[in-house]
Amino acid sequence: MEAPCICLILFDLQPNHSNGAGTDPDALVASAQRLIPDALQDAAATDAVDSFPEQTIAAMHQAGLLTACVRSADGGQDVGLVPGTNATLLRILKYIGGGNLVAGRVLEGHMNAQLLIRQFGTETQQKRFAADAFAGNLFGVWNTQAQDGTVLTPKQKPDFVLNGSKTFATGSGYVSRPIITAALPDGGWQMAVVSLDETTVQTDTRWWQPMGMRSSRSYKITFCDAPLAGDQLLGTPGAYYRQPYFSGGAVRFAAVQLGAAETLLHQTIEYLCALNRTEDPYQRMRLGRMTVAVASGNQWLQGAAAALDQYMQVPTEEGSERLLAFANMMRTAIEQICVDVLGLCQQCVGARGLNQPYAFERIIRDLSTYLRQPAPDESLAAVGRYVLENERTDGTLWEPLKNL
Secondary structure, eight states, rough: OOOOOOOOOOOOOOOOOOOTTTTTHHHHHHHHTTTTTHHHHHHHHOSTTTTTOHHHHHHHTTTTTTGGGGOOOSSSSTTTTSSSSSHHHHHHHHHHHOOOHHHHHHHHHHHHHHHHHHHHHHHHHHHHHHHHHHHTOEEEEOOOOOOOHHHHHHHHSSSSEEEEEEEETTTTEEEEEEEEEETTTTTTTEEEEOGGGGGGGGEEGGGGSSSSSSOOEEEEEEEEEHHHHOGEEETTTTTTGOOHHHHTTTTHHHHHHHHHHHHHHHHHHHHHHTOOOOOOOOHHHHHHHHHHHHHHHHHHHHHHHHHHHHHHOOOOOHHHHHHHHHHHHHHHHHHHHHHHHHHHHHHHHHHHSSSOOOHHHHHHHHHHHHHSSSSSHHHHHHHHHHHHHHHOSSSSSTTGGGGO
16 A cells, blocks of 8 residues: 655754865764764664654754765765765764664765765755755665656656666655656656755555665655656766666665674674683684774775775776676675675674674674665676686786875
8 A cells, every 4th residue: 555755854063064165074974983872772762664764863953964075165074976085985984884784874875975065066066955954964876676666758848757666765755855766758868956855746654664774765666757857867868877887886885784784793702802702712702803804894994995095096997897897806805704794793793692782683684684685686796797807917906006
């Protein structure tokens, strides 16, 4: 049964408007890191399909994280928009994921939308949507669909109407400015920024009954003759899938996932210390393996930031292929790191640790669900194809990623 969409909520706490002056990436990262304890409590309190981590999202807005990816000309911090800022972007996502994977998923979608608006938006659109972000609107990207997917039909007045459904519409009822992808009559695939506070949609809440990530509210959303003005279209048909940023964006969700693995390591250490089980050689061995895994993940994070920075500096076709290969390696490595940490954590804490009041059980459910990203085998095969086509006997295949 489909129900009307619930009321949208804007987060009206006002962050500082820097207008590009005094940008401090380290301060943004530190703010994200400080949110971890409260975000963990919020995650525990909102672990339900009809809930949402409102407090964490409001805190992120207050800290300026929801406008970090807005260009400095419009008051933002240029994070992820210029070379040298991608480490900041990935570290912010990692720390938010470390506190609340749902909030990390929402922030990743919001930032993805901001990056797409900067890449494909007109001057007028960039200013308008920057103002919307500062006003507390949550953005997102809703692309996934089934057979009843979205279609954009040209009209006289309004300019277009939008029909059809999106699945996995994260933040339903709270995201008020999603970027929707829809089919055109000629077979093209068009992005549009939809103002949901001006549009009637239907929300199927029963569609979302997951093992984890419950409060992400990734419902099924249906549009019925929703009117769209021409200035709501973003970019040209097919722009959404333009590489390397479409597939290369996987490094962002991998950063969120790594944050949860890092938190599991820290909480496992605290748990064993509290129970005086730190002298056990097998526990030490497991902690050692978890530490190696998480440290490796942080190295992949740094490498991904360097690869993004380098491509921004020299956006060549060869650089695009290298960035895609590195992003596919990074997401594959982070997935395995998280799987290893999940198993080792459960061995360390046992049945007692997987019970209340500990957070292990919920984080494990959330991370196990979030790890299920599309096309993992295809991503790994793409790495093999790249290596076969670019083999270097001198071992310098990844050397351009060094010293950035």
